[in-house]
Structure formats: C-alpha cells, structure tokens
Amino acid sequence: MPSALIIGASRGIGLGLTQELRSRGWDVVATHRSAAPALAATGARLAQVDIDDGETVAALARSLAGESFDHVLINAGIIGDRADTASNVSREALAQLFWTNAIAPVRTARLLLPLVKDGGSIGFMTSILGSVAGRQSGWAELYSASKAALNSLTRGFAVQDVGNRPVAILNLHPGWVKTDMGGDGADIDVATSVKGLADVIAAARPPGQRYLDYTGATIPW
C-alpha cells in the first residue's frame, strides 16, 4: 500500500484527506499543530508540527529518518482577515499571511523532500485563487496573492531542489470546500474534495510539475 505524509491535518481538508487515505489502506503520517482528537481516530501516525516554526519541521524530518513516502503533501494554510486589502492591511498581518501560505510551505518542502521516494510526489495545497493567468476578480486579494507567491516559489523549487530527481510536483486546488476556511456556502463538501484529491495524488507520476484541481483538471498558472 502507498504511504503519505500530510502536513496540517487537524481539521478541514487535511483531516478529511487523512481519513480518506486511511480508508483506502494507506500508511499515513499526519501532523497537527493544535490538539486533534478526530485525527487520532484515523489510525494515522501523528506528529506535532507548526510550519511557521522550521525547527518543528526539522524535528519531524529527523524523527522520520530512514523512512520514505510515496507522497508528501503540505496542506496547512490560513485565510487571514477577510476584511484586509492591500490598502489597509498591517505589515504584521501581511507578513503572517505570506509566511504561513508561501514561505513556510517551501521551507517545509525543502526539509521533507529527502523523505520522498523516487517515483513519488510532493504536493502543495494552493488554490485556484493563486492563478495569475486565470484571475478575473479582486476577491480575497491578499490570500490570492499569497497563493500566487506559493505557486511562484514552487516553480523555483521544482527546478532548483527537485531538479532531475524522478519526483512529481503537484500544486493542488481542492475546490471551494465547506470547511472553517471555505464556509458553509462553499460548493462542495470535504468528502467530495478529498476523494478527488486522493485520486489525483495516487495517479501522480513524475516527471514534472502540474497545477491541478481536485477533479484532475489543469489550471492555468
């Protein structure tokens, strides 16, 4: 059975994906920042990680030394204050948003890439809102910009860090999902999103980088 390491799985899509992969019989290591009783019930192996704190990621990598995974997914992310725009956001709030959504995932990926098996994948939970080419509204401009920054950083990661290694790089959009972040008015429930994401991840084959939604459809960069 395949194995996966999921970063940021206490609730929402990360928790749902852990439940889905466990139900398919996968061996999963899942991380949480805060207490996560529902995650413990999945039977995944658990570890505590705050991606904003690189030392916790380094400690995870050390604790998993000697293991390798078919798929590593960095799912953790934040929405920030929905009322913030480029015109009114504080430097501190903007720094937090970009740190958690763009900088920390790439730092995390650099620390965890050695744990990915040849033939496997490393994934980033971005958003369709991070598509520069596809952007047709000003909605959630700072969150969108943070995911665009993540996409840009992962393009460099693919070239500089993954290079010629046979590892696929996935930039994933989960759909607009009913979670704490997505809200009750979102398009799809967690179960629909994570079934699709699990299929996309399971089918990922190197080489190359792809920007895909939960149905496997390609998104323009």
Ligand SMILES: NC(=O)c1ccc[n+]([C@@H]2O[C@H](COP(=O)([O-])OP(=O)(O)OC[C@H]3O[C@@H](n4cnc5c(N)ncnc54)[C@H](OP(=O)(O)O)[C@@H]3O)[C@@H](O)[C@H]2O)c1
């Ligand atoms: N929901 C949507 O419609 C949607 C659409 C597009 C993209 N996304 C992306 O999908 C991912 C998951 O979203 P969601 O809807 O499941 O959000 P959510 O319900 O708000 O859950 C966010 C998850 O990220 C974790 N997290 C946040 N900051 C972290 C940090 N510094 N270190 C470790 N974990 C951290 C949270 O942990 P705690 O419980 O400790 O806070 C939680 O497990 C995010 O990257 C989000 O941007 C979501």
